[in-house]
Amino acid sequence: VVYEHRSRLERSLQKERGEHKKTKEDFLVYKLEAQEALNKEKQDSMNRYGALSSQHKILKNQHEDVKKQLLDLQLQHNSLKLEHRKALETHSQKYAQLQQEKDSEVANLQDTVYKLREESKLLRKAHQEVHSQLLSAQ
16 A cells, blocks of 8 residues: 555656656746847837937927027028118108198298289289280370
8 A cells, every 4th residue: 555655646746747847847938938029119119219319319309490590580680670670760761751841842842833824913913914004005
């Protein structure tokens, strides 16, 4: 009985050792596959990080360029605004001066017209008198 019990125990032990060995091999294969998958994922992540880092640098440089362009355009805008204000002021002054000259000239011409009309009246009167005298003399 003891011999038979011992024999069963040894077979059971051999079976357990075989299963343990197979489980250990399966675990090592799983561990190796998991390590490879982890390494592949790590490599992919590093590649993505490198690409994103590169893209970030490019975008950062573009951002700096755009900021510089904006600053240049703002300076140019301010300069043009100042020029426009000066030109507008100059034109306003010139327009006021021309308006004043025109008004003065119109006043002078109106005065001249008035004087010429008065002179015309006097000449007509004198002409009428001379005409009357000629008629009287005839």
